Amino acid sequence: MPWPFTKKIALRSLPLTCDIHTHILPDVDDGFRTAEDSLELLEQFARNGVSQVIFTPHVDQGMFPENTRSFLQERFSAFKKTLPPHLNIDLHLAAEYMFDEFLGNANEPLLCMGDSSVLIEMSYYFISPYIKEVIFAFVNAGYKPILAHxxxxxxxxRDLEVFDHFIEMGCRLQLNLLSLSGAYGPESLIILKHLLRNDMYRFTGTDVHSLRQYRLIREIEVDSAQATKIEALMHNNKMLFRE
Ligand SMILES: [Fe+2]
Structure with a gap:
C-alpha cells in the first residue's frame, strides 16, 4: 500500500519532448488505422510539448510481411505530405524489429534511430534462443541495439540477471510509459521496478498505438522518486540524436 501522503506526480507533467517509440504511421501495423487519428495525435503531441517523434512501425515478417524498408519509407513520405504546415513537429522514421530467424539475415540496411541505434523487440511468450547472438552480431556490425519494453x-x-547480460553486451533498455500503470500485470511491475530502481533503463517512449492509449498514459501517476528517474530517461531520448 502506498503511504497515503506520498506525493503523486502525473506523467503529463513530465517533460516528454522526444518520443522514440510510436506506431503513428497509419495503416501499416497494429497501430493507428487512419491518417486523421494520426494527425490528431500529432496535434495533441505538439500542444503538450512533444517536438520530436520517431515512427517505429513493426518490422516482423510473420505479422506484417509488407513492411520492408522501402515500403515504409514510401508510406512515411506520403504521410508527411498530408500534414498541415502549422504542425511544428520533427518526424523521423525508424522501425521496431522483431527478433526472429529473419532478422540476422536482413539484406538491406536497418531503419535506425539517430545515427545507428536500432529498436528491437522479443516475443511476449518466450525468450528467443538466439537473442544474445543477434545482439552480438548487431554490435559487431556497428549498430547500437535498444530493447523495447x-x-x-x-x-x-524470475530471471532478472538476463538484463545485466543484455546491458553488458551493449544493449540499451527502453521503458514503455504505459507499463507504469500496471496494465501488463504484477510480473511486469516486478521487472519494471527492478530496472528503474537500479537505473538500468536508458530511454523511454509511449509505444502509442491509439489515441486512447495516449489518454491513458497521460493519466498515470507515479511517486516522486520514479518521476525523477523517468525525467532523466526523457532527457536521454533527446541525446539519441546527438550520438
Ligand atoms: Fe512498439
Missing part, C-alpha cells in the same frame, strides 16, 4: 517480457520476472 523489457518489462513486458513477463517470463523474465
Amino acid at each position: 523489457p518489462e513486458r517480457y513477463v517470463y523474465l520476472a
Whole structure:
C-alpha cells in the first residue's frame, strides 16, 4: 500500500519532448488505422510539448510481411505530405524489429534511430534462443541495439540477471510509459521496478498505438522518486540524436 501522503506526480507533467517509440504511421501495423487519428495525435503531441517523434512501425515478417524498408519509407513520405504546415513537429522514421530467424539475415540496411541505434523487440511468450547472438552480431556490425519494453517480457520476472547480460553486451533498455500503470500485470511491475530502481533503463517512449492509449498514459501517476528517474530517461531520448 502506498503511504497515503506520498506525493503523486502525473506523467503529463513530465517533460516528454522526444518520443522514440510510436506506431503513428497509419495503416501499416497494429497501430493507428487512419491518417486523421494520426494527425490528431500529432496535434495533441505538439500542444503538450512533444517536438520530436520517431515512427517505429513493426518490422516482423510473420505479422506484417509488407513492411520492408522501402515500403515504409514510401508510406512515411506520403504521410508527411498530408500534414498541415502549422504542425511544428520533427518526424523521423525508424522501425521496431522483431527478433526472429529473419532478422540476422536482413539484406538491406536497418531503419535506425539517430545515427545507428536500432529498436528491437522479443516475443511476449518466450525468450528467443538466439537473442544474445543477434545482439552480438548487431554490435559487431556497428549498430547500437535498444530493447523495447523489457518489462513486458513477463517470463523474465524470475530471471532478472538476463538484463545485466543484455546491458553488458551493449544493449540499451527502453521503458514503455504505459507499463507504469500496471496494465501488463504484477510480473511486469516486478521487472519494471527492478530496472528503474537500479537505473538500468536508458530511454523511454509511449509505444502509442491509439489515441486512447495516449489518454491513458497521460493519466498515470507515479511517486516522486520514479518521476525523477523517468525525467532523466526523457532527457536521454533527446541525446539519441546527438550520438
Ligand atoms: Fe512498439
